Amino acid sequence: MGNSLKLFKVRGIDIRLHFTFPLILVWAAVQFGALSGYFEGAIFGVIVVSLLFVLVTLHELGHSFAAQYYGVPVKQIVLSPIGGVAQLARIPDKPLQELVIAIAGPAVNIIIAVLMALALLIPNHDLANINLALSGTAGLTFTAVYTYVFVSNIFLAVFNLLPAFPMDGGRILRALLALRLDYAKATNIAVQIGRVFAVGLGIWGLMNGNFFQMLIAFFIFGAGSQEAKYTQIRHKLKKYTVGQVYSADAYRLEPNYTLQQAVNMLSYTKQQDFPVVFGERLVGFLSGSQLRAALQTHSAYEYVTAVMQRNLIPVTPHTDLFTVQNRMIAENLEALPVVSAGDGRFLGIITRQNFNRIHKPSNNNPQEPIIVDAV
Ligand SMILES: [Zn+2]
Numbered sequence: 050m051g052n053s054l055k056l057f058k059v060r061g062i063d064i065r066l067h068f069t070f071p072l073i074l075v076w077a078a079v080q081f082g083a084l085s086g087y088f089e090g091a092i093f094g095v096i097v098v099s100l101l102f103v104l105v106t107l108h109e110l111g112h113s114f115a116a117q118y119y120g121v122p123v124k125q126i127v128l129s130p131i132g133g134v135a136q137l138a139r140i141p142d143k144p145l146q147e148l149v150i151a152i153a154g155p156a157v158n159i160i161i162a163v164l165m166a167l168a169l170l171i172p173n174h175d176l177a178n179i180n181l182a183l184s185g186t187a188g189l190t191f192t193a194v195y196t197y198v199f200v201s202n203i204f205l206a207v208f209n210l211l212p213a214f215p216m217d218g219g220r221i222l223r224a225l226l227a228l229r230l231d232y233a234k235a236t237n238i239a240v241q242i243g244r245v246f247a248v249g250l251g252i253w254g255l256m257n258g259n260f261f262q263m264l265i266a267f268f269i270f271g272a273g274s275q276e277a278k279y280t281q282i283r284h285k286l287k288k289y290t291v292g293q294v295y296s297a298d299a300y301r302l303e304p305n306y307t308l309q310q311a312v313n314m315l316s317y318t319k320q321q322d323f324p325v326v327f328g329e330r331l332v333g334f335l336s337g338s339q340l341r342a343a344l345q346t347h348s349a350y351e352y353v354t355a356v357m358q359r360n361l362i363p364v365t366p367h368t369d370l371f372t373v374q375n376r377m378i379a380e381n382l383e384a385l386p387v388v389s390a391g392d393g394r395f396l397g398i399i400t401r402q403n404f405n406r407i408h409k410p411s412n413n414n415p416q417e418p419i420i421v422d423a424v
Pocket of ligand 1: 108112151154155209216217420421422
């Protein structure tokens with residue numbers, strides 16, 4: 050999701066606005082202004098649509114916090130005219146975890162709906178006529194804004210629960226299927242059903258002349274296909290082991306090497322991450338980024354042992370690549386040391402590039418899974 054503007058950060062998650070976002074505000078001003086025939090209507094439109102996106106953001110944070118709870122890093126949340134997208138580093142393969150993450154978004158809206166309904170018990174606090182409020186013709190009043198937000202919040206939860214993968218309902222469906230079926234099969238069924246919904250939504254939008262709905266339909270269709278491919282590629286990795294792809298001839302550092310010697314190594318090899326090996330024994334690991342960071346704070350003549358990672362758990366040749374990739378994603382690593390399962394002897398390293406031996410480089414980093422929420 051390039052071309053977006055960072056607004057702020059919550060628990061390490063960037064909240065960003067897509068560069069097309071202002072279009073929805075312009076659309077709201079024109080649409081509501083034209084319907085009510087007044088400048089007031091335009092202001093109303095901008096206010097309610099902005100509040101709608103506050104609801105979307107809270108919804109995305111619901112998904113994101115649930116994901117973080119399961120140790121899944123969340124890269125960013127992007128708001129665009131058609132809704133919000135939460136970009137996760139991966140989707141947990143445990144169906145129950147995906148289920149919780151998918152439900153957590155709409156659950157936020159349901160809590161908001163309950164609170165807003167309770168607030169209606171306050172004397173003199175009532176809803177406006179819903180039809181008038183939704184069309185922006187109930188006037189620019191607190192009650193009209195409240196009514197619009199109240200109704201659209203409920204709509205947000207309900208719409209995203211449609212089983213149109215990768216929207217929330219589709220993810221819930223996939224998770225439920227995966228409790229009983231093979232994961233890849235469950236994904237395929239959810240994606241097929243999602244496509245039917247996407248096409249239906251597109252045709253419905255075309256008949257109503259609803260441009261945004263058509264856009265959402267296209268987006269859902271595309272994102273669903275992407276994730277089907279992503280799932281396929283990831284699960285193929287389960288069939289391969291570290292032993293089949295790791296680099297046995299990787300460059301190594303020795304404990305008495307200085308940071309300067311490590312930097313020199315970077316200049317004559319493409320290798321970025323180095324095991325520190327003494328004899329046959331792995332004593333530590335120094336990634337390219339750690340090395341560069343260390344040079345800011347340490348003298349180039351210090352030994353690599355002063356800054357290397359000592360507790361990075363190595364993998365063995367029997368470890369499957371699926372597990373390795375999950376670890377690389379979760380711990381944000383580019384490479385891992387490989388040791389023999391029997392005597393712990395150092396064997397080599399496995400890097401993200403080694404995965405190219407399994408599939409085409411273009412498939413190496415399939416687009417990260419996203420949770421799509423439409424407004
Ligand atoms: Zn959602």
